[in-house]
Every structure is written in structure tokens, then in C-alpha cells.
Amino acid sequence: MNATAQSVETEAPRNRMDGKLNVPNILTLTRIAAAPAVVLLMYLVVWYEFVWASPVACVLFALACITDLVDGYIARSQNSITNLGKFLDPLADKLLILSVLIMLVRLDWAPAWVVIIIAAREMTITGMRAVAADEGVVIPADKFGKLKTLVQSLAIGILVWHVPFFGLNLNPLGMVLLYIALALTVFSGANYLRRYYLG
Numbered sequence: 001m002n003a004t005a006q007s008v009e010t011e012a013p014r015n016r017m018d019g020k021l022n023v024p025n026i027l028t029l030t031r032i033a034a035a036p037a038v039v040l041l042m043y044l045v046v047w048y049e050f051v052w053a054s055p056v057a058c059v060l061f062a063l064a065c066i067t068d069l070v071d072g073y074i075a076r077s078q079n080s081i082t083n084l085g086k087f088l089d090p091l092a093d094k095l096l097i098l099s100v101l102i103m104l105v106r107l108d109w110a111p112a113w114v115v116i117i118i119a120a121r122e123m124t125i126t127g128m129r130a131v132a133a134d135e136g137v138v139i140p141a142d143k144f145g146k147l148k149t150l151v152q153s154l155a156i157g158i159l160v161w162h163v164p165f166f167g168l169n170l171n172p173l174g175m176v177l178l179y180i181a182l183a184l185t186v187f188s189g190a191n192y193l194r195r196y197y198l199g
Helices: 003-017 023-047 053-076 082-106 112-134 145-159 171-198
Strands: none
Touching: 003 145, 023 053, 023 082, 053 082, 082 112, 082 145, 112 171, 145 171
16 A cells, blocks of 8 residues: 555544634524523423523524524535534524423413424424435525524514513413414425425
8 A cells, every 4th residue: 555545544534623623513502401491491490490590592592593693694605504504403493492482381381282283393304404414405595484584583582581571471472472473484495395396
């Protein structure tokens, strides 16, 4: 075996690791870590009646949502998109959103049937995208999916806040936004399925 071949064999394993823990992926990992932290803060409201825990959980949830925008921007602008990032990014989004939604049901701050429909949609579209990717077909997020994510995040953030904001009860607004997010969830999910199956 010549020196060049030895060099290639030596460097190949190292190169496969290059860029995996870049800034976008680290931000994604912080979003994953934020999910149990938000849930724990929400539990403190029930266990110890720590009213302050709800606003803190809301702020943490909002910061976690912002990392989704930031890591995507950095990955595209610096051309640092990795296979690990492609796997972790949607996983982090769903872990954060669904865990907080389930906790809202646990606290009786959101109706269970709404969360069930949202969760079913997310699992269906994730499965469809996995099948499409295996066939070499990429189904990017459309404007309805992006709008769904925005309204959904706003609704969840307001419901997590829960306590009065300068004397105003924001929960009704959160519920209205949640129902709008539900409609967008169903519509965008149907649109993804139509694009995949009908082209």
C-alpha cells in the first residue's frame, strides 16, 4: 500500500466527522434540550404553584423557536448543511412542539383532541417525507406549512404564558390562534399529501 492510499484511509474517518457539530447543529441541540426544560417549568406551576414558572417557560420556548430560524439561516448562508442537521432539525421541532402541547393537555390548558390531530398530522407528513426521500424526492416546506408553524408557535407561547399580562387574560387569544393553527395544520398536511401523490 502506498503512502497516498494510507493517507486516504487515515483521513477518511476524520473527514466523515467534519462539520457535524457546527454552529447550526449546536443550536438545534439546544432546542432539543429546551423541550424538557419548558415541560419542567410548566410542572412547577402545578407541583409548587410557582406562578413565575409559566412566563419563564414561555420565554424559553420563544428562544427555542428563534433558534430554528437562526440555525437555518446560518446553515444556508455558510453552506454548512450536514446530514446530521437534516435529521436533527425536524426532530427538534417536533420534540419541542409536541412535548409542550402534550403538557398543555396535562394541565388542562388546551383540548386533547386538537393536540391529537396536530400530532397525527406531524407523524403522517414526517413518514411521507421519509418515503419520498428514499425515492429521491425532496418535498420542501411550502408557505402554508411555514404559516402553520408560525401561528402554532404563537398560540403555544401565549397558552404557556397563561398568567395575566398587565391585567389582560391572553388565554382566549391563545385558543383562537390554536384553532387557526389546527386549520392550517390540516390544510397544509393535505396539501403536502396532494403534492406527493398527485404531483
